[in-house]
Amino acid sequence: MAAADESLTLVWFRDDLRVRDHAALTAARADGRVIAAWIREARDDEGLGPRPLGGASRWWAHESLAVLHQELSELSIPLLFAAGEAAAIIPQLADRLGVDAVRWSRRYAPASRALDSQIKTALSNQGFTVHSHIGSLLVEPWTAAPQGGDHYKVFTPFWKAVSGREVGDVLPTPEPQTPLDPALLESARACSAVTDLDGLGLLEGTGSDSGDFAAxxxxxxxxxxxxxxxxxxxxxxxxxxxxxxxxxxxxxxxxxxxxxxxxxxxxxxxxxxxxxxxxxxxxxxxxxxxxxxxxxxxxxxxxxxxxxxxxxxxxYPDIDYTPIRDEFRHFPYEDDDEALARWRSGTTGYPLIDAGMAQLWETGWMHNRVRMVTASFLTKNLLQHWWFGEQWFWDTLVDADEANNPVSWQWVAGSGADAAPYFRVFNPERQRERFDPDGAYIDDWLPYSTDASPTHIVDLADSRQAALGAYDRMKNMSAGAEPAGPESAGPESAGPEPAGQKSAED
The missing domain is CATH 1.25.40.80 (Serine Threonine Protein Phosphatase 5, Tetratricopeptide repeat)
Structure with missing residues (x-):
């Protein structure tokens, strides 16, 4: 057992399920002994905390946590699991374990930052030392700002400003620690929120309050x-x-x-x-x-x-349902449950769209080019609110996160920062001819042959003109008009950067 006077740190794992290049874990081991924790968080009454995981992400988290548990065990670091509001659980664990410090990797979504700030204050008031570390980004958002502006709204200037910065060396996996006295954990495991991995309920159907549609x-x-x-x-x-x-x-x-x-x-x-x-x-x-x-x-x-x-x-708070470009609050989206259902089920009659939706359902992933095309088809050809597509991707993608998913959907829909021009409507037939000319992708994923495909849900030319007309109506609406579509309610991890020249119709 380690020396009694050696520092004890609680490392709160979140979306950082690794042991290598983990600054919080490395610093904690440098100080002394470590106990780890992961919480399936529920948002509090004020809506603070991370966005609840969708179905595919819950499965991935469960499996990845099982591996992390094994890896930490090889370092003799116990990993505690809990479910509930982190603002109550973390201070309780810190107190029962008698730790000297709490460390975590920073989060950047506004609701999570606000929660972490509250928890940090509560822990400090209880006498604990609290440290947060960079871990999920290369560039801290508050360190990147244009002269005379609050933040970058276009990618290219952002890229030029930050891409040359030094990011430091990759941190090695910490050395194993001397096994802790099992009695040290008994009090923590008596907490009502503490459970085992299966007890987190990550594989149990729905109930995430976000992205329940597919599940x-x-x-x-x-x-x-x-x-x-x-x-x-x-x-x-x-x-x-x-x-x-x-x-x-x-x-x-x-x-x-x-x-x-x-x-x-x-x-x-x-x-x-x-x-x-x-x-x-x-x-x-x-x-x-x-x-x-x-x-x-x-x-x-x-x-x-x-x-x-x-x-x-x-x-941008509430980026998962609030348009970055304010005028899009007034976009005249249509209410068409049948169109939305056919898009989700991959029965639109357009092979590239339907193959992409089939790949998504089967694998929890979709090729980035196809993500852009399916998103454009939903928001422009079908005139459905981007929020519905963002929610579906949130629930079915294994790589959906709180930034890339909504930012990418808003990029395609035209409501985001640095967004594609609204007149850029991805024609799924032209995209198929350009990027799947031999039909290999469609043959892999389409559940029907192109000869037996469902009837086209819309005419591409007519629906494109309808989308442009809707865009013109949005621009002409008075500032006092009621927003269209849900008031409160993704493409690949790197975001859907356009390739090549932007044409009026792709």
């Missing part, structure tokens, strides 16, 4: 579909990172080809759950000699699109 239609579907395509956890993530060179071979020229297995790295869920840090990804891209200069530059740029999404999220 309500097929409870536990992810265990019969998504589980066949992924191996969550930091160990599989590390193995995948070692093969980064092969994973993005030709990325600069083939990343828009959905049937190409090497067109993207598919590391987005690893980054979303923090099985890998962005610093690990950046370091690997910079040092892997088999990656060409063009592929390296293109892929690193996408890492910074993710940074930009979090930069926006930091500055």
């Amino acid at each position: 309500a239609g097929g409870p536990r579907w992810w265990q019969n579909t998504i589980a066949r395509h992924w191996s969550p956890g930091l160990r599989a993530a590390a193995s995948q990172l070692e093969d980064l060179g092969a994973g993005i071979d030709g990325y600069s020229t083939t990343r828009d080809v959905p049937s190409d297995a090497t067109s993207t790295s598919r590391l987005s869920p690893r980054l979303r759950f923090g099985e890998l840090s962005p610093r690990q990804l950046l370091h690997a891209a910079q040092t892997t000699t088999s990656i060409s200069a063009d592929d390296r530059a293109a892929w690193i740029r996408q890492l910074y699109w993710r940074e930009f999404s979090w930069h926006l999220t930091y500055h």
Whole structure:
């Protein structure tokens, strides 16, 4: 057992399910002994805390936490699980364990930042030392601002300002500690909120209060579909990172080809759950000699699109349902449950759309090019509020996070910062001809042949004109008009950066 006078730190894990390049864990071990905790958080009465996990993400979190538990056990670090409001649980655990300090990796969504600030104050008032660390971003949002402005609203200036910054070295896995006295944990495990991994209920149907649509239609579907395509956890993530060179071979020229297995790295869920840090990804891209200069530059740029999404999220509260461009509060979206249901089920009659929705349901992931096309089709051809699509992706994507998912949907819908021009309507037939000319992607995922496809849900030309007309009506509405669509209610992790020239109709 470690010396009695050695410091004891509680490390609160969140979306950082790793042991390598974990600044909070490294600092805690440098101080002495460590106890870890992870909480399935419920938002409080004021709405503070992280956005509740969708169905696919709950499955991933469960599996990844099981691996983290094993990895921490090899370091003789116990991992406690709890469910409920973190503002009550963390101070209670700190008190019962008799820790000297609490450490965590910073969060950047406004509701989570506000909660963390409250918890930090409460802990400090109880006499605990509290430290927060950078861990999920390369650039802290408050350190990036243009001259004379509050924050960047366009990606290119942001990229130019921050992409050359030093981010530091990747931290090694801490050394194992001397096993703790089991009696130390008995009091903490007596807390009513403390449970085991299964007791968190991550695999139990719905009840997340966010993104319940898919899970309500097929409870536990992810265990019969998504589980066949992924191996969550930091160990599989590390193995995948070692093969980064092969994973993005030709990325600069083939990343828009959905049937190409090497067109993207598919590391987005690893980054979303923090099985890998962005610093690990950046370091690997910079040092892997088999990656060409063009592929390296293109892929690193996408890492910074993710940074930009979090930069926006930091500055815009309620970004998951409030448009960044205020005029879009008055966009005349249509109310069409049948259209929404056909989009969700992949029965629109347009092969690229339907193949993408089938891939999403089967794997919990969709190629980024197809994400943009399906999002454009829902918001422009079908004139459905982007919020409904964002919610569906939130519940079915394994890589949906609080920044990339809503920021990317708003980018496509035209309501976001640095958004695509509204007149840019992705034509799914032209996109299919350009990026899946031999039909390989569609053959992989479409549950029907193109000869037996459902009737087209809309005419592309007519619906495009209707979308442009709706946009004109939005611009002409008076400032006092009532907002259209839900007042309160995603594309790949790096964000849907447009490729090539922007045309009026893609």
